[in-house]
Amino acid sequence: DVKVTQSSRYLVKRTGEKVFLECVQDMDHENMFWYRQDPGLGLRLIYFSYDVKMKEKGDIPEGYSVSREKKERFSLILESASTNQTSMYLCASSLPQGGYEQYFGPGTRLTVT
Amino acid sequence: EDQVTQSPEALRLQEGESSSLNCSYTVSGLRGLFWYRQDPGKGPEFLFTLYSAGEEKEKERLKATLTKKESFLHITAPKPEDSATYLCAVQARGNAGNMLTFGGGTRLMVKP
Numbered sequence: 001d002v003k004v005t006q007s008s009r010y011l012v013k014r015t016g017e018k019v020f021l022e023c024v025q026d027m028d029h030e031n032m033f034w035y036r037q038d039p040g041l042g043l044r045l046i047y048f049s050y051d052v053k054m055k056e057k058g059d060i061p062e063g064y065s066v067s068r069e070k071k072e073r074f075s076l077i078l079e080s081a082s083t084n085q086t087s088m089y090l091c092a093s094s095l096p097q098g099g100y101e102q103y104f105g106p107g108t109r110l111t112v113t
Numbered sequence: 114e115d116q117v118t119q120s121p122e123a124l125r126l127q128e129g130e131s132s133s134l135n136c137s138y139t140v141s142g143l144r145g146l147f148w149y150r151q152d153p154g155k156g157p158e159f160l161f162t163l164y165s166a167g168e169e170k171e172k173e174r175l176k177a178t179l180t181k182k183e184s185f186l187h188i189t190a191p192k193p194e195d196s197a198t199y200l201c202a203v204q205a206r207g208n209a210g211n212m213l214t215f216g217g218g219t220r221l222m223v224k225p
Contacts, residue, residue: 098145
C-alpha cells in the first residue's frame with residue numbers, strides 16, 4: 001500500500017513565524033504535491049514537484065515556498081506565517097505517467113494566531 | 114480552463130436508500146476522472162479512476178460511471194459508515210505534472 005505521511009496532524013503557530021511542513025512517501029513516486037483545503041474553496045494546488053530539486057507553482061503559490069532534496073520528501077515552507085494561511089494542508093504523491101491517481105497524506109491542520 | 118462541478122453539495126439519506134452523486138466537468142481532453150472519499154479531518158482516499166465514456170467501476174456499494182460530460186457515483190443501499198465527503202477530480206491531456214482539478218465535493222450523511 002502507498003503510504004504518505006505528514007510530520008504533524010495539528011500545528012499552532014504565531015503570525016510572522018517560519019513554518020515547515022514535511023511530507024514523506026514510501027512508493028518511490030516522482031510527483032509530489034502540496035494542497036490547501038478550505039471550506040467553500042475546495043482543494044487548491046500550492047506547488048508540485050516532478051523530480052528532485054524541481055518545483056512548479058500551482059494555483060496559489062504566494063506566501064509559500066517548497067523544497068525537495070530527496071525523492072521521498074517534499075517540504076512546504078511558510079516564510080512568515082499569516083492568519084490567512086490557517087488551513088488544512090494536504091500532501092500527495094503519484095507516478096509520473098498521466099492517468100495515475102494521487103495518494104494523499106492525513107493532512108496537517110495549521111492554525112496561525 | 115478545466116472546471117468540475119459537483120451536486121448536490123450535501124445529501125441526507127436513510128440507511129438503505131440508494132441515490133447518485135453527480136460530477137459535471139469541462140476539460141480540454143480528458144485523461145482521467147478520479148473519485149475520492151474524504152472523512153472529516155483526514156486526507157482524501159482514492160476510490161476509482163475512469164478514463165473513457167461508457168466505463169464503469171464498482172467497489173462494494175459504490176459504482177462510478179462516466180459520460181463525455183459527467184460522472185455519477187451511485188450508492189446502493191448505503192450504510193451509516195458510507196457517510197463522508199465524496200470528491201471528484203479531472204486530469205487533462207497535456208497537463209504538466211499530472212495535476213488534478215477538484216470539484217467542491219458532496220457531503221453525504223446516511224442516517225440509521
